[in-house]
Amino acid sequence: EIVLTQSPGTLSLSPGERATLSCRASLSVNDNHLAWYQQKPGQAPRLLIYGASTRATGIPDRFSGSGSGTDFTLTISRLEPEDFAVYYCQQYGYLFLTFGQGTKLEIK
Amino acid sequence: QLQLQESGPGLVKPSETLSLTCIVSGGSISSNIYYWAWIRQSPGKGLEWIGSIKSSGSTNYNPSLKRRGTISVDTSKNQVSLRVTSATAADTGVYYCARHEGGAYYFYPMDVWGQGTTVTVSS
Numbered sequence: 410e411i412v413l414t415q416s417p418g419t420l421s422l423s424p425g426e427r428a429t430l431s432c433r434a435s436l437s438v439n440d441n442h443l444a445w446y447q448q449k450p451g452q453a454p455r456l457l458i459y460g461a462s463t464r465a466t467g468i469p470d471r472f473s474g475s476g477s478g479t480d481f482t483l484t485i486s487r488l489e490p491e492d493f494a495v496y497y498c499q500q501y502g503y504l505f506l507t508f509g510q511g512t513k514l515e516i517k
Numbered sequence: 518q519l520q521l522q523e524s525g526p527g528l529v530k531p532s533e534t535l536s537l538t539c540i541v542s543g544g545s546i547s548s549n550i551y552y553w554a555w556i557r558q559s560p561g562k563g564l565e566w567i568g569s570i571k572s573s574g575s576t577n578y579n580p581s582l583k584r585r586g587t588i589s590v591d592t593s594k595n596q597v598s599l600r601v602t603s604a605t606a607a608d609t610g611v612y613y614c615a616r617h618e619g620g621a622y623y624f625y626p627m628d629v630w631g632q633g634t635t636v637t638v639s640s
Binding site for chain 2: 454
């Protein structure tokens, strides 16, 4: 089983700033099958990024993903008020899905 | 537009069976390329994949449920169901159903989610 560890646990930033979220896998993620989701309170997660760097339909270009192997990054270039939420990474490289524990992005 | 709607009893007694249903509307559950998954989120915790099923009945499960979980599909009703036996307080949480594609050797991420249904296991 691949364990995903996200850091930091909480990130405090102001609107307009750049956010960098990390996801580290215990084993290499097959074919960079790594996704990022955003979850707001009381809502289901929303797919942001798949294939480590491809934005899902309708996702603004201020969201970008990068990385390969065991280290992946989600970057939000300029934070908008609606971006403050919890972000999860997920590996889907096998017939078994695992999520990271999440990073809470809060307003400073 | 595809929509998923979970439902079930909000309260389950310990040791009893937790049963949930996900109705799929705006599309057919019988598509061969899609899987239908159950994911849960315990209070204050992250997301845990429970398992996935295809319309053919082929299933994959997270071993963490220790064989207490069963996912089934009813194509005539366009719905997917989840049963978790011997429920404990650790099964309390929000349960989501979601759609994802799958290949022979790997899955794809979930692109459509239901709104979730809350289950509390308590006497």
